[in-house]
Amino acid sequence: MKNDKFKRTFNAxxxxxxALHTRPGGGKDVTRLRFADVQDVFGAMSCIRRSDNGELASHxxxxxxxxxxxxxxxxxxxTDMLDGLPGSFNRDKTLVLPPEETIEDAAGKAVPESVIDHMDAHLP
Structure with a gap:
């Protein structure tokens, strides 16, 4: 279990x-990181793909x-190991993935039209 957490943290x-490498300065100077940098990290995390089939990883x-x-x-x-990192490089409530859209028919949860018609016909 601990090994899985390490792997996920390492991969993240x-x-x-x-993501930071593509930013001005390459993210090498932590004192220069800002909210725009954490937004780019979030954007990269939003696009993580599965290694086995290349599909977008789950939400x-x-x-x-x-x-x-x-x-x-x-x-x-x-632990004061990142004491030079600005406070603006931090989590923010705006950095949340929108909920995954599911198509009810594809999820097998849609009520068939014939059942809806039957129920409508028997409403008082």
Whole structure:
């Protein structure tokens, strides 16, 4: 179990590092990181794909990856290992993936039209 948490945290850090690498300065100077940088990290986490089939990872997986990365940032701040990191490089309530849209028919939860017609016909 601990090994899984380490792997997920490590993978989230790789995604974050790749995202920060594309930013001005490459994310190398933590004192220069701002909210725009954490937004780019979030954007990268939002697009994580499964390694086995290349499909977009589940909503839960992508959000959890972002959370474990930010938990690591919080730990670094708490232990004074990231004391130069600006407060603006932090989680924000706007950084949330929208709920996944599901098509009820595809999910097998839609009520067939014939059943709806039958129920409508028997309403008082």
């Amino acid at each position: 850090c790789v995604v974050a590092s790749d 839960k997986w992508r959000m959890h990856s972002f959370c474990v990365f930010l938990d690591l940032i919080y730990f670094g701040r708490k």
